[in-house]
Amino acid sequence: MSAGQSAGLGLLAVILAALPFVLDNPYHFEIAILVCLNATVCVGLNLLIGYAGQISLGHAGFFALGGYASAILTLSYDWPPLGALAAGALGVAVLAHVVARPILQLKGHYLAMGTLGLGVIISIALNREVELTGGPDGTIVPPFSVLGWMPFESLEWYAITAGLMFVTVWLSLNLIGSPIGRALRALHGSEVAAETLGVNTASHKNLLFVASAVLAAVCGSLYAHFSGFITPTEGAFHHSIELVTMVVLGGMASVFGAVVGAALLTIAPQVLTVFHDYESIVFGAVLMGMMIVLPRGLVPGLVRLVQSVGFGR
Amino acid sequence: MSRLEVEGLVKRFGPFAAIDQLSFVVEPGTIQSIIGPNGAGKTTLFNLVSGLLHPDAGRVCFDGGEITGRPAHRVVRSGIARTFQNVQVFFNMTVLENVMVGGHLACDRRLLPILLRLPGHFASERRCRDRALALLDQVGLAGLGDRPADALPYGALKRLEIARALAAEPKLLMLDEPAAGLNPAETDAIDTLIQEIAARGITVLLVEHDMRLVRGVSDRILVLNRGRRLAAGRWDEIRHNPEVVAAYLGAEGRNR
Ligand SMILES: Nc1ncnc2c1ncn2[C@@H]1O[C@H](COP(=O)(O)OP(=O)(O)OP(=O)(O)O)[C@@H](O)[C@H]1O
Ligand SMILES: [Mg+2]
Numbered sequence: 001m002s003a004g005q006s007a008g009l010g011l012l013a014v015i016l017a018a019l020p021f022v023l024d025n026p027y028h029f030e031i032a033i034l035v036c037l038n039a040t041v042c043v044g045l046n047l048l049i050g051y052a053g054q055i056s057l058g059h060a061g062f063f064a065l066g067g068y069a070s071a072i073l074t075l076s077y078d079w080p081p082l083g084a085l086a087a088g089a090l091g092v093a094v095l096a097h098v099v100a101r102p103i104l105q106l107k108g109h110y111l112a113m114g115t116l117g118l119g120v121i122i123s124i125a126l127n128r129e130v131e132l133t134g135g136p137d138g139t140i141v142p143p144f145s146v147l148g149w150m151p152f153e154s155l156e157w158y159a160i161t162a163g164l165m166f167v168t169v170w171l172s173l174n175l176i177g178s179p180i181g182r183a184l185r186a187l188h189g190s191e192v193a194a195e196t197l198g199v200n201t202a203s204h205k206n207l208l209f210v211a212s213a214v215l216a217a218v219c220g221s222l223y224a225h226f227s228g229f230i231t232p233t234e235g236a237f238h239h240s241i242e243l244v245t246m247v248v249l250g251g252m253a254s255v256f257g258a259v260v261g262a263a264l265l266t267i268a269p270q271v272l273t274v275f276h277d278y279e280s281i282v283f284g285a286v287l288m289g290m291m292i293v294l295p296r297g298l299v300p301g302l303v304r305l306v307q308s309v310g311f312g313r
Numbered sequence: 314m315s316r317l318e319v320e321g322l323v324k325r326f327g328p329f330a331a332i333d334q335l336s337f338v339v340e341p342g343t344i345q346s347i348i349g350p351n352g353a354g355k356t357t358l359f360n361l362v363s364g365l366l367h368p369d370a371g372r373v374c375f376d377g378g379e380i381t382g383r384p385a386h387r388v389v390r391s392g393i394a395r396t397f398q399n400v401q402v403f404f405n406m407t408v409l410e411n412v413m414v415g416g417h418l419a420c421d422r423r424l425l426p427i428l429l430r431l432p433g434h435f436a437s438e439r440r441c442r443d444r445a446l447a448l449l450d451q452v453g454l455a456g457l458g459d460r461p462a463d464a465l466p467y468g469a470l471k472r473l474e475i476a477r478a479l480a481a482e483p484k485l486l487m488l489d490e491p492a493a494g495l496n497p498a499e500t501d502a503i504d505t506l507i508q509e510i511a512a513r514g515i516t517v518l519l520v521e522h523d524m525r526l527v528r529g530v531s532d533r534i535l536v537l538n539r540g541r542r543l544a545a546g547r548w549d550e551i552r553h554n555p556e557v558v559a560a561y562l563g564a565e566g567r568n569r
Contacts, residue, residue: 053405171428178427178434179413179420179441182406186414189403195385196363196395197481198418253405 004303005173008256012169016162020155029154031270033226036161037219039262040168042246043255044215047172048208049244050252051181053188054104055112056209057240058119059216062092064126064235066217067224068133071141081144085221089214096213100206119240126232138231141224157226164222165259168215172255184208185253249290251297260299314377316341316485316516317362322371324357324540331357332368333540339485344507344517346527349537350561355520356398358537359487363395364388375485390418394483396474398490398520402462409458411473412445415480419444448476452506468499475506479515486510487518492526504529524562536561 001009023029041063048054069088073079079087103114126133133139144152175181186194187201194201224230233239242265250261268286272279294301317339324332331354339345347355360366362373364385373381375391383391394415403411413420421427421437449458452472457465465473471491478486488507492500500523507530511517521527527534528548536543536551538560544551551557 174428174430178438179417179422180424180427182410182414183417185406185410186403186417189405190401192365192385193397193401193403193477194414196365196389197415197477198386198389199414200384200386 001173001177005177005255009170009173012166012256012259016166019162020158023154023158026154029158031267033154033157033161034223035263035266036158036165037223037226038243038246038266039259040161040165041216041219041243042250042258042262043165043168043172044212045243046247046250046252046255046258047175047184048212049247050254050257051176051188052184052205052208054205054209055108055244056115056212057112057237057244058115058117058122059212059243060237060239061119061122061235062096062213062216063220063223063239063243064230064232065092065095065122066220067141067230067234068126068139068220069217070221070224071139071230072132074142075139080147081142081221081225082146085218088221089217092217093210093214096210097206100209101202104202104205104209116237116240119235119237123232123235123237126235133232136232138229141228141230143228144222144225152225161222161226164218169255169259176255180204245287249287249297251300254297254299257297257299261297264298314341315339315374316376317518318372318374319358319362320372320374322358322361322373323369324354324361324366325369331540332361335371335537335540335542337535337542337545339516339518340533341484341516342511342514343532344511344519344530345533345535346519346521346531347535347537348521348524348527348561349543352539353537354540355537356489357540359395359489359518359520362388363393363487389481389483392482392484393487394478394481394485395487396471396478396489396491398493400467400470400474402465402470402473402477404461404463406462407458408454408460408462408465408473409442409445409449411462412448412458412476412480413441415448415477416441416444416482418481445476445480448479451479451509452476453502468495471495471503472506475510479510483515485516485518487520489520490522491519492521492523500526 019032023032041059045056045059048056066088069091070081070084073084073087074081099118103118106114127136143150183194183199183204187199187204191201220234246261246265247258249265251257268283272283275282290298315338320336322332322335323330349355357366361368364383367382372379375393380388380391403414420441421434426434446458449455452475454469454472454476462473475491492503495503504526507517531548533546534548534551535545536557543560544554544557552562
């Protein structure tokens with residue numbers, strides 16, 4: 001891990017630890033919890049998109065599958081929530097593994113189409129399987145509990161989701177700096193060169209696809225329990241795009257970028273409600289402006305800026 | 314035992330055979346060049362040997378063992394590394410990281426020690442890094458390790474690819490036009506580098522259009538035309554061969 005990354009990790013820890021003292025009502029906590037969940041999904045997605053260069057427009061599908069697994073198994077089959085979460089994660093892992101090999105042979109725009117198709121299929125299934133999923137209206141989800149213990153108020157939810165995000169960031173930073181992380185970036189740079197140096201590019205891509213899908217599924221499960229409700233929109237194309245936008249805005253191939261992007265795009269719509277009817281327009285304009293000023297994304301862009309000011313001899 | 318033995322190799326693209334019943338051997342510790350006109354099939358041959366393409370017929374044996382049809386990431390394990398005619402540098406990484414990817418197979422790649430930062434892992438990383446630094450030094454890129462690869466000039470990229478291939482600790486190094494696009498001084502440096510590599514016991518297979526370089530370093534030369542072997546031997550033996558002169562060297566070859 002580089003000095004900058006260690007500093008970033010420390011800063012993140014301080015912010016996460018300080019937040020509960022600043023947040024003073026359940027609504028603020030709710031936003032913080034959603035930020036943590038989105039950030040966790042995005043860190044995983046950024047490993048896939050930003051580092052390994054494999055776009056996915058279907059990750060909301062995995063998120064929703066995790067959520068629905070939790071909803072259905074706890075509600076209709078009386079499973080304990082942790083067991084349902086694990087089953088959802090495992091199911092998604094198997095699904096992702098099965099589709100990974102054919103889909104990840106595709107490149108560029110074709111890969112985008114392939115993953116998009118996957119997401120659409122999941123979304124249609126969730127809408128149509130009314131008996132199982134409740135259809136377009138969605139379904140309620142019982143409250144979360146761990147081994148029968150269930151005092152899940154704002155603070156506990158925050159602790160869980162912030163903890164999950166922090167661990168995800170830490171593991172990702174460790175991975176990036178390792179031979180496996182280098183192999184992932186290498187196959188992004190040149191797949192043939194990576195192959196001729198001994199990198200099994202197919203299995204590396206698959207591993208990452210499965211890992212990021214599982215991360216999305218776990219967050220989907222937690223989200224479902226937290227909000228007490230889940231609808232097929234969580235798995236819709238729109239949500240996948242939102243996730244990718246967070247990654248791109250924060251900065252491709254930047255673990256902290258994914259966190260910042262998720263935070264901004266989760267908080268911004270809440271803040272922008274002051275613009276009433278013009279909310280979406282302002283939102284779009286701000287997004288465009290940011291990408292024009294910092295095309296590499298916020299975090300890499302700002303790091304560059306600081307470096308050029310600080311060390312610009 | 315020959316280091317590399319190619320026998321009856323055929324590769325077709327549609328009806329057209331880019332490599333057509335090609336057989337040759339490369340002896341250990343030698344520098345062998347492959348020359349021939351554009352489209353003769355030189356790069357295709359490299360792709361077949363390194364496992365990026367699969368032949369339609371024929372065999373490739375390395376140190377006596379057959380490696381025909383093995384995927385590229387397995388071929389390198391047996392000791393074959395290569396560079397690319399159109400540079401395939403990892404432009405999204407630093408110069409040092411590029412070379413470290415070359416040492417991929419020698420690194421500790423166990424997932425758990427990596428994710429949990431277990432201490433044993435870092436010794437392996439340090440070795441990998443030190444070796445990469447030494448290789449950068451050897452190819453003349455000392456001190457540039459922390460630069461992003463896309464900040465290097467073209468000549469340096471060619472050397473970077475050589476360092477990266479050497480990091481895989483090959484017994485056979487295949488260089489696809491390492492001097493293409495280089496000025497005479499840079500070409501001389503590549504000449505020296507190739508001889509140094511061979512002196513360390515690494516067998517070199519060189520594809521190159523620069524005949525001064527080829528003549529200077531090669532123990533043997535294989536002349537390829539339309540996927541077939543036209544001639545083979547030392548420079549003196551092939552340069553007066555009328556077929557070789559007609560197909561490739563022209564009058565230029567005779568006069569050298
Ligand atoms: N993937 C491919 N699909 C179809 N044809 C191909 C493919 N790769 C190579 N060829 C054809 O095979 C022939 C040999 O190409 P190759 O690149 O091996 O030539 P070369 O000897 O390396 O030439 P140069 O000196 O220009 O690099 C050419 O006619 C080329 O057009
Ligand atoms: Mg060629």
